[in-house]
Amino acid sequence: MRSDHGKRRAAAFLDRDGVLNVDHGYTHKPEHLDWIDGAPAAVRLLNEAGYYVFVITNQSGVARGYYKETAVQQFHAHMQDALRAQGAHIDAFYYCPHHPDGTVKELAVRCRCRKPEPGMLEQAAREWPIDPGRSFLIATRTTTWPPPPRSK
Numbered sequence: 001m002r003s004d005h006g007k008r009r010a011a012a013f014l015d016r017d018g019v020l021n022v023d024h025g026y027t028h029k030p031e032h033l034d035w036i037d038g039a040p041a042a043v044r045l046l047n048e049a050g051y052y053v054f055v056i057t058n059q060s061g062v063a064r065g066y067y068k069e070t071a072v073q074q075f076h077a078h079m080q081d082a083l084r085a086q087g088a089h090i091d092a093f094y095y096c097p098h099h100p101d102g103t104v105k106e107l108a109v110r111c112r113c114r115k116p117e118p119g120m121l122e123q124a125a126r127e128w129p130i131d132p133g134r135s136f137l138i139a140t141r142t143t144t145w146p147p148p149p150r151s152k
């Protein structure tokens with residue numbers, strides 16, 4: 001029996017606001033993309049070291065009606081372009097548009113993707129051959145890897 005261990009790659013899960021870009025509070029406009037010092041170079045080093053690099057970000061501003069999901073996607077496309085110009089790239093962006101107190105009705109839910117819930121990590125693990133044992137996560141706060149037991 002062959003193991004697929006060799007094909008699996010370690011993953012770096014990166015929070016977005018406050019880890020890659022300066023958190024201006026509900027940052028969503030491309031012109032408000034200000035990199036944290038060294039962040040693009042760090043992504044490039046992870047790329048070169050063979051890591052998958054994923055962004056996982058809570059974007060409750062969508063549920064709150066501050067901006068649309070298309071704005072999140074455009075911001076991520078802008079980040080990707082800027083990274084590519086520096087020889088770096090993100091393998092996939094995952095975001096949670098929900099918040100229980102949101103004003104956009106269909107997004108005002110308690111979901112499984114809003115960190116610290118593990119939904120975005122689980123989705124990435126379904127979509128990519130990740131080696132969880134060698135993967136790690138960098139967040140500003142409230143997020144840990146592996147996910148903590150659910151407190152009730």
Ligand SMILES: [Zn+2]
Nearest residue numbers: 096098111113
């Ligand atoms: Zn969510």
